[in-house]
Amino acid sequence: xxxxxxxxxxxxxxxxxxxxxxxxxxxxxxxxxxxxxxxxxxxxxxxxxxxxxxxxxxxxxxxxxxxxxxxxxxxxxxxxxxxxxxxxxxxxxxxxxxxxxxxxxxxxxxxxxxxxxxxxxxxxxxxxxxxxxxxxxxxxxxxxxxxxxxxxxxxxxxxxxxxxxxxxxxxxxxxxxxxxxxxxxxxxxxxxxxxxxxxxxxxxxxxxxxxxxxxxxxxxxxxxxxxxxxxxxxxxxxxxxxxxxxxxxxxxxxxxxxxxxxxxxxxxxxxxxxxxxxxxxxxxxxxxxxxxxxxxxxxxxxxxxxxxx
Numbered sequence: 001x002x003x004x005x006x007x008x009x010x011x012x013x014x015x016x017x018x019x020x021x022x023x024x025x026x027x028x029x030x031x032x033x034x035x036x037x038x039x040x041x042x043x044x045x046x047x048x049x050x051x052x053x054x055x056x057x058x059x060x061x062x063x064x065x066x067x068x069x070x071x072x073x074x075x076x077x078x079x080x081x082x083x084x085x086x087x088x089x090x091x092x093x094x095x096x097x098x099x100x101x102x103x104x105x106x107x108x109x110x111x112x113x114x115x116x117x118x119x120x121x122x123x124x125x126x127x128x129x130x131x132x133x134x135x136x137x138x139x140x141x142x143x144x145x146x147x148x149x150x151x152x153x154x155x156x157x158x159x160x161x162x163x164x165x166x167x168x169x170x171x172x173x174x175x176x177x178x179x180x181x182x183x184x185x186x187x188x189x190x191x192x193x194x195x196x197x198x199x200x201x202x203x204x205x206x207x208x209x210x211x212x213x214x215x216x217x218x219x220x221x222x223x224x225x226x227x228x229x230x231x232x233x234x235x236x237x238x239x240x241x242x243x244x245x246x247x248x249x250x251x252x253x254x255x256x257x258x259x260x261x262x263x264x265x266x267x268x269x270x271x272x273x274x275x276x277x278x279x280x281x282x283x284x285x286x287x288x289x290x291x292x293x294x295x296x297x298x299x300x301x302x303x304x305x306x307x308x309x
Contacts, residue, residue: 038138044071045131046094057136060116062108079105086118093122094129103139115143156226158204159211167225170235175279181235182243182272183286186214186250188230189265189298198262206258210266213253217246243270247301255299267293268301275306 034040040056051069058065061077075083082104089100099121107113120134156163162170174181188210195203207230214232218224222236236243247268257263269290276282285304293302 039135041133041135043131043133046129060108060114060136060138061106062110062112077106077108079107082106090120090132093120094132097122097124097129099134103143114138114140116140156211158207159226161211161215161232162223162225164225164227167223167227167233167235170223170225171283172279174235175273175282178273180238180274182238182270183282184234184236184243184247185269185283185286185290186232186234186247186266187268187290187294188254189267189294191230191264194262194264202262206262206264209258210254210264213250217249217253238272238274243272244301244303251299251301265299267298269293269304270301271304272306275304 034054034056038056038060040054040058040060042051042053042057044051049071051071051074053069055065057069058067061074063069075086078086082102085102086104089102092098093100099119101117101119103115103117105113105115115138117137117139118134120132122129122132124130154163154166155161171183188206191203191206194206207226210230210232211226214224214234218234218236219241222234222241224234225232227233234246236246247270251266251268254264254266267290269286269288269292271282271285271289273282276285289302289304293300296302
């Protein structure tokens with residue numbers, strides 16, 4: 001089978017030598033086409049790990065086209081996660097005589113962060129792998145759009161916190177694994193009055209302020225979410241931070257005015273997964289504790305008791 005790199009020119013001492021003189025696919029056409037597509041062809045000779053690139057690959061890595069590409073240096077430009085994935089996929093493809101495709105993140109010498117899509121095929125001779133070759137293409141814009149769409153699908157647009165779907169997924173996963181987590185439900189006191197007296201713009205300002213407070217009270221990888229109009233939830237590791245301490249931090253932070261004339265408080269319900277067993281039960285327990293806190297005078301927390309056995 002004729003390889004891509006035997007029919008397309010590669011930069012180097014014998015650049016474009018494989019193209020017949022009468023071929024309409026001359027160097028100018030190829031360079032223009034690959035440049036427009038933000039892509040290039042590459043190959044690596046496996047016995048000596050020698051690389052050859054077309055101009056497009058040099059441009060992706062912001063490297064001068066006259067330099068000889070070095071594999072170790074090129075690998076250092078990949079993010080740690082992408083480098084590890086690339087190394088594993090490459091080794092498997094060479095061992096099996098197959099190929100692979102992956103998306104990788106690189107940071108060029110000019111400090112440009114890019115995403116590239118790599119396709120690779122291993123060529124064998126006499127049953128032994130002799131080279132690996134393929135195409136590298138810039139997908140930074142595609143990746144940026146994908147990340148933006150994913151972010152919008154997972155976050156509340158007003159506060160930047162996780163949305164209800166992410167919260168439910170995190171709680172369900174924790175319940176499935178029986179993690180030692182606490183569910184903290186927060187409901188604002190006096191928020192309706194702020195909206196009624198000051199309008200929705202003021203209400204939005206309050207919600208953004210509350211969102212920042214709740215985000216600060218949540219330690220990664222715990223989840224803080226807005227799950228309703230003025231309702232918030234946190235799924236926190238019970239061993240990493242005190243759920244009661246987190247509740248008190250949120251309540252205390254909301255005791256002062258958000259801005260002159262705008263004040264809200266918070267009532268908080270807490271339930272421990274280990275006391276209630278599953279997702280539905282722990283949510284019901286935290287919700288019941290929340291309304292107990294409101295009934296007790298608002299601006300306080302209540303911990304759901306362990307059910308009697």
